[in-house]
Every structure is written in structure tokens, then in C-alpha cells.
Amino acid sequence: MSARDAIVREFAPGELVCRQGAHADRAFVLRAGSLRSVVVPDKVLVEADEARIRRGHDVTLYTETGNLLELEGGLTGHYLTSLVAAETTIVAEVPVDTRAVMSKIQEDPGFGLSMARMLARRLVAANKSLGSSQRLASRFLRDFQGLCTDLYNLVQRIGEDAQGEDDVLQALSAAKRTWSYGVGEGGGAELTKNTRIIMARVVDDRTMVGKQHRLKAGDLLCRRGDPGTSVYMLVSGRLSVRIGSEQYGIVRPGETVGEIGVLLGDEEPRRIADIQADEPSVVGVIPSEHFPKLVTEQPKLLINLCRLLCLRVKAFEQLASESDDALRAVNARFTGSDATFIEDVGSLSDALDVLIEEHDLPLLGEIEALKSMQERWTARHEELSEKMAAATS
Incomplete structure (x- = not known):
């Protein structure tokens, strides 16, 4: 899990950066533009095309550059949400896997604590969004x-x-x-x-x-x-x-x-x-x-x-x-x-x-x-x- 191995890519508006439920082998660093994080019900996920994914429930809009996104997929083995380019967007893709993320937390507990705090904020936001x-x-x-x-x-x-x-x-x-x-x-x-x-x-x-x-x-x-x-x-x-x-x-x-x-x-x-x-x-x-x-x-x-x-x-x-x-x-x-x-x-x-x-x-x-x-x-x-x-x- 090293920035040296990152691949920089440009995504057109509406293009999928990662798909909910897919094997999580990358995390993402936003360099320019913005990304929508969206979720669709699991019952429609298998047959959902990209248009259906784009119509999913909006979880958050990422606009701040430099943060590592969808790293939690490295713990679960699959992406919890889909990332969709909200405009022309530049992203650095960083290779990850479960073992690498767990090793990183063991070596740098402060990194793990930051992840836990991020997930706690996301949980509270999800709870507030419920009717x-x-x-x-x-x-x-x-x-x-x-x-x-x-x-x-x-x-x-x-x-x-x-x-x-x-x-x-x-x-x-x-x-x-x-x-x-x-x-x-x-x-x-x-x-x-x-x-x-x-x-x-x-x-x-x-x-x-x-x-x-x-x-x-x-x-x-x-x-x-x-x-x-x-x-x-x-x-x-x-x-x-x-x-x-x-x-x-x-x-x-x-x-x-x-x-x-x-x-x-x-x-x-x-x-x-x-x-x-x-x-x-x-x-x-x-x-x-x-x-x-x-x-x-x-x-x-x-x-x-x-x-x-x-x-x-x-x-x-x-x-x-x-x-x-x-x-x-x-x-x-x-x-x-x-x-x-x-x-x-x-x-x-x-x-x-x-x-x-x-x-x-x-x-x-x-x-x-x-x-x-x-x-x-x-x-x-x-x-x-x-x-x-x-x-x-």
C-alpha cells in the first residue's frame, strides 16, 4: 500500500471510479474535481448497469483533495459504495488489500484510529439520513x-x-x-x-x-x-x-x-x-x-x-x-x-x-x-x- 505504486487517471463526468460490491483492490486519492459516493440496494446490485448505479442514494460528495477514499474496502474485501465522477476528475489509484491495511493499522495505530473516526462520522451521517x-x-x-x-x-x-x-x-x-x-x-x-x-x-x-x-x-x-x-x-x-x-x-x-x-x-x-x-x-x-x-x-x-x-x-x-x-x-x-x-x-x-x-x-x-x-x-x-x-x- 504505497503511493509510489499509484496510477493517476482522469474520469469523465458520470464515469464510475469503483463499483459497490466489487473486489476492493484499490483506494483513491482525489487530485482534482469531485466524486459522488452512491449506494444502491443489494437486491438490484448484481443486475444494475452504470445508469442505475448513478441514480443511487447519495452518501456524500468528496471535494477535498488529498484524502484516501474507500480504504475501508481493504478491510471488508469489497467496496461499500460506488464512486462516480461528478465532473471531470483526476484520481490517483493506490493498490490495497486486506493484509496491507491490517498491517498498516498494526504498524501505525494512529492511522487506524483516524479510520475509526472517519467510519464513526459516516455512521452518524447514515443514521441521520434515515426516515x-x-x-x-x-x-x-x-x-x-x-x-x-x-x-x-x-x-x-x-x-x-x-x-x-x-x-x-x-x-x-x-x-x-x-x-x-x-x-x-x-x-x-x-x-x-x-x-x-x-x-x-x-x-x-x-x-x-x-x-x-x-x-x-x-x-x-x-x-x-x-x-x-x-x-x-x-x-x-x-x-x-x-x-x-x-x-x-x-x-x-x-x-x-x-x-x-x-x-x-x-x-x-x-x-x-x-x-x-x-x-x-x-x-x-x-x-x-x-x-x-x-x-x-x-x-x-x-x-x-x-x-x-x-x-x-x-x-x-x-x-x-x-x-x-x-x-x-x-x-x-x-x-x-x-x-x-x-x-x-x-x-x-x-x-x-x-x-x-x-x-x-x-x-x-x-x-x-x-x-x-x-x-x-x-x-x-x-x-x-x-x-x-x-x-x-
């Missing part, structure tokens, strides 16, 4: 994706406890080939798993600035309106994000709370919701002023943070590109013919039942957890159907 129906769709998206993450985490935990039990590993092998496991893994579950392992080590390190906070089920971690003077990093357990009596989200192991305000340098950040423990939980509490130092001293944590931010940015920008069809897009993705969550969970539950009968293995808690996942998925599906019906009536 009411898109915000509603984002909640359903988080819930369905989260349940796939829960399944992924459960399979991983059973595997860690199996200790060479071939019958258990065979049942898990089938589960790992399912649609639901793949959605969980692709949605960041593998990243949060690795982040959790790093955080567990960090919060146990007495040389680090920070502390562990242990919560019992029902304990409040913070209240809406409290000063946001710390970044919370969930090591184990489960937290609910609530406003009043309504649940707005779940925090799972490996996920953080409050990092966006810190990355953006908010002077007086406030908690926007209550955060409550659903079960016994361990939370790493890092003072806001020390969070940048922590992630730069833990480059693997910084890389995971950037990659998770990329996933969140992509999800929000996709919803923005859906316009009024965001609810239908979420419905098609998670309850369409390809979505087999109920079947996947049922198959794993049946396999665990057999293991209990034949080997007397202690898996009743896991079966209860799978039953709860099915119930929550069904409830959210029914609620989504009601919201869609109300939107069209």
Missing part, C-alpha cells in the same frame, strides 16, 4: 441479525465445551453449514467473539486504565441522560438497551457502548437510553479519555472495531438506499424463501435431544435457549408483518 420507516426497519434488522448471532455464539460455546466429543462435534458441523449460522458469522459474530477474548484479557490487566463492573440480572449499568464519561465493553452476559418500557436493542459479548461519541470527540456526551443487565454480566469500563490510548495499544482490537463499524455503516447505508421499501427489504432478507432460521434452530435442537438421550449430556439449557430464539424470531416476524400491513393500508 421513520427506515429507522423502524433498522430495529427489525438488528433483532433478526442479533438472533443469528445468538445461534452462532451458542454453537461456538457448545463446541468449546465438547472437548473432543465426536457426536457433539458432528451435530455442530451440520449447524455450521446452515443459513442462520452463516448470517451470524457474516454479520460480525466472529469479530465480536475475537473482540470479547481481547477485552477479557485487557480488563484483567492491572496495568490498563479501567475496571470490571459486575452486574446481576436486573441491575442498571446506566440511565438515560447520564454523562457518557466511559466506554462500556461487554465481556460476558447480556445487556438490554431500553427507553422507558420499550427495548431498542441488545448488547452481546464483544460489543461496545459509547465508543462513537468518544471517537467523534463529543464534549458532553449523554447516554441516550437505559442499559440493563438481562443476566449476570461482566462489563469493562474504560474512561472516555483513555479509550483512544487503549485501542491504539491493542491494534487487533482497533482492527476489529474498524471492521465492525464497516458492517454497521453498510447496514445503515443500505437501509437509506431502500427509501420507502426498507421494511420489505428486511422482510425479504430474513423471512423470505432463503431464510431458514426456524428450521435451522429446530434441527440443532433435535440433534441435541438425541445426544441427551443417547449420551446423557447436559444440554437442556442449550435446548431451552434454542426454543427461546425460535419464539423471539416468530414474535418479531409477526410484528414485522403487522407493521408492513399498516404501512400499506
Whole structure:
């Protein structure tokens, strides 16, 4: 990833510089002119011609020269947006790949922190661009994706406890080939798993600035309106994000709370919701002023943070590109013919039942957890159907 290898090119107005979803083997430095960053829904991306790409949802307009653009594609392996020349534009193309970007962050954590701040700004901008129906769709998206993450985490935990039990590993092998496991893994579950392992080590390190906070089920971690003077990093357990009596989200192991305000340098950040423990939980509490130092001293944590931010940015920008069809897009993705969550969970539950009968293995808690996942998925599906019906009536 060297400027010495850059190729300078001129693009005519409307010409594509890079295409959303394509393999990201270059980043771009604007030398003259301006570039539109646009997004189209994934469902039309494969068949979209250049004219359709140009009509996509505008994410931003780049006019400042010298900045490295679409570098985040080097972390995800593909471009999150398309770049389109808004006028006659001169661009330097710099070769990149995932290994080079990750090595750069490890060698120069300040570079990685700058990338994280850029992604945080982009995430906030994407969130602000959402309309009411898109915000509603984002909640359903988080819930369905989260349940796939829960399944992924459960399979991983059973595997860690199996200790060479071939019958258990065979049942898990089938589960790992399912649609639901793949959605969980692709949605960041593998990243949060690795982040959790790093955080567990960090919060146990007495040389680090920070502390562990242990919560019992029902304990409040913070209240809406409290000063946001710390970044919370969930090591184990489960937290609910609530406003009043309504649940707005779940925090799972490996996920953080409050990092966006810190990355953006908010002077007086406030908690926007209550955060409550659903079960016994361990939370790493890092003072806001020390969070940048922590992630730069833990480059693997910084890389995971950037990659998770990329996933969140992509999800929000996709919803923005859906316009009024965001609810239908979420419905098609998670309850369409390809979505087999109920079947996947049922198959794993049946396999665990057999293991209990034949080997007397202690898996009743896991079966209860799978039953709860099915119930929550069904409830959210029914609620989504009601919201869609109300939107069209």
C-alpha cells in the first residue's frame, strides 16, 4: 500500500471510479474535481448497469483533495459504495488489500484510529439520513441479525465445551453449514467473539486504565441522560438497551457502548437510553479519555472495531438506499424463501435431544435457549408483518 505504486487517471463526468460490491483492490486519492459516493440496494446490485448505479442514494460528495477514499474496502474485501465522477476528475489509484491495511493499522495505530473516526462520522451521517420507516426497519434488522448471532455464539460455546466429543462435534458441523449460522458469522459474530477474548484479557490487566463492573440480572449499568464519561465493553452476559418500557436493542459479548461519541470527540456526551443487565454480566469500563490510548495499544482490537463499524455503516447505508421499501427489504432478507432460521434452530435442537438421550449430556439449557430464539424470531416476524400491513393500508 504505497503511493509510489499509484496510477493517476482522469474520469469523465458520470464515469464510475469503483463499483459497490466489487473486489476492493484499490483506494483513491482525489487530485482534482469531485466524486459522488452512491449506494444502491443489494437486491438490484448484481443486475444494475452504470445508469442505475448513478441514480443511487447519495452518501456524500468528496471535494477535498488529498484524502484516501474507500480504504475501508481493504478491510471488508469489497467496496461499500460506488464512486462516480461528478465532473471531470483526476484520481490517483493506490493498490490495497486486506493484509496491507491490517498491517498498516498494526504498524501505525494512529492511522487506524483516524479510520475509526472517519467510519464513526459516516455512521452518524447514515443514521441521520434515515426516515421513520427506515429507522423502524433498522430495529427489525438488528433483532433478526442479533438472533443469528445468538445461534452462532451458542454453537461456538457448545463446541468449546465438547472437548473432543465426536457426536457433539458432528451435530455442530451440520449447524455450521446452515443459513442462520452463516448470517451470524457474516454479520460480525466472529469479530465480536475475537473482540470479547481481547477485552477479557485487557480488563484483567492491572496495568490498563479501567475496571470490571459486575452486574446481576436486573441491575442498571446506566440511565438515560447520564454523562457518557466511559466506554462500556461487554465481556460476558447480556445487556438490554431500553427507553422507558420499550427495548431498542441488545448488547452481546464483544460489543461496545459509547465508543462513537468518544471517537467523534463529543464534549458532553449523554447516554441516550437505559442499559440493563438481562443476566449476570461482566462489563469493562474504560474512561472516555483513555479509550483512544487503549485501542491504539491493542491494534487487533482497533482492527476489529474498524471492521465492525464497516458492517454497521453498510447496514445503515443500505437501509437509506431502500427509501420507502426498507421494511420489505428486511422482510425479504430474513423471512423470505432463503431464510431458514426456524428450521435451522429446530434441527440443532433435535440433534441435541438425541445426544441427551443417547449420551446423557447436559444440554437442556442449550435446548431451552434454542426454543427461546425460535419464539423471539416468530414474535418479531409477526410484528414485522403487522407493521408492513399498516404501512400499506
